[in-house]
Amino acid sequence: DGGITQSPKYLFRKEGQNVTLSCEQNLNHDAMYWYRQDPGQGLRLIYYSQIVNDFQKGDIAEGYSVSREKKESFPLTVTSAQKNPTAFYLCASQGYYNSPLHFGNGTRLTVT
Amino acid sequence: DQQVKQNSPSLSVQEGRISILNCDYTNSMFDYFLWYKKYPAEGPTFLISISSIKDKNEDGRFTVFLNKSAKHLSLHIVPSQPGDSAVYFCAASMNRDDKIIFGKGTRLHILP
Numbered sequence: 001d002g003g004i005t006q007s008p009k010y011l012f013r014k015e016g017q018n019v020t021l022s023c024e025q026n027l028n029h030d031a032m033y034w035y036r037q038d039p040g041q042g043l044r045l046i047y048y049s050q051i052v053n054d055f056q057k058g059d060i061a062e063g064y065s066v067s068r069e070k071k072e073s074f075p076l077t078v079t080s081a082q083k084n085p086t087a088f089y090l091c092a093s094q095g096y097y098n099s100p101l102h103f104g105n106g107t108r109l110t111v112t
Numbered sequence: 113d114q115q116v117k118q119n120s121p122s123l124s125v126q127e128g129r130i131s132i133l134n135c136d137y138t139n140s141m142f143d144y145f146l147w148y149k150k151y152p153a154e155g156p157t158f159l160i161s162i163s164s165i166k167d168k169n170e171d172g173r174f175t176v177f178l179n180k181s182a183k184h185l186s187l188h189i190v191p192s193q194p195g196d197s198a199v200y201f202c203a204a205s206m207n208r209d210d211k212i213i214f215g216k217g218t219r220l221h222i223l224p
Contacts, residue, residue: 004155033212040121042216043156043201058211090155094212098144098163098205101212103155 003027006091006104013085013111021076021107023091031094032074033101036060036087043090049074078109085111115139116204118215126223131189133218135202138183142204147176147187150199150217159200160187189220197222 004025013019025032034046035058045058049068063082068074078085088108092101117136125131133147143164148156162169162176162185169176175188189196202215 006155035214040216042118043203043214045211045213048211056211088153092155097207098161100146100158100161101156101203103148103157105155106153108153 004091004093004102004104006089006107009105009107011107011109013109015111016080017111018080019078019085019109019111021078021089021091021109023074023076023104024072025074025093025102026072027093027095027102028071029093029095029102030071032068033092033094034058034064034066034074034076035090035092037090037106038087046076046089078111085109114215115142116202116213116215118200118202118218120218121216122219122221124221124223125192127194128191131187131192131196131220131222133187133189133200133202133220135185135187135215136183137185137204139204139206140180140183141206143207144205145176145178145185146203146212147174148201148203148214149196150201156201192222194222194224196220 007022033048035043047066049055065077090106092103146161147159150156160174178185199217201217205212
């Protein structure tokens, strides 16, 4: 059945290493989003993409990169330049304007 | 600067009573508002939305009220049930090319 898949659920990395979080959707949605959740901070937008081969920075894009080569996929790379990478990362998709976002179940990244 | 504000970090309500969650926004160009519910270590799930052309939308136990002049919306849950204990996020967007912005969330505790 349709949905958004984020993998893995838990990810551990050493400081200084880049890491890529996967997000795949089979909802045929054009728009995809990456948010980060920290305690007391709510959901903060990292990057979003309204269409294939195009994406925009959100409010906290520094230290992150994305690509949108396929409609179904929107991977997020957390680079070594991200000062506080440990967080819960959420991917979402949206079918059309003024429709709800559909979220994956998140990836918890821990960097030590 | 926060454009979507949820000023109550937490709220406790007796089971069976009404829960009222509040949200304020600063940008009068927002034209679509959503409420999400989130359990720990899961992605948010969509509850209900409202367009700026309406002032009320109802779906079962959930009703959202929009007061555009006050830039305020609220989510009413009645009657409150134990499964309603979760974090609730308010979100807003302004046009088809713009991003969806979330508040910091309110943790709702339903007391037995």
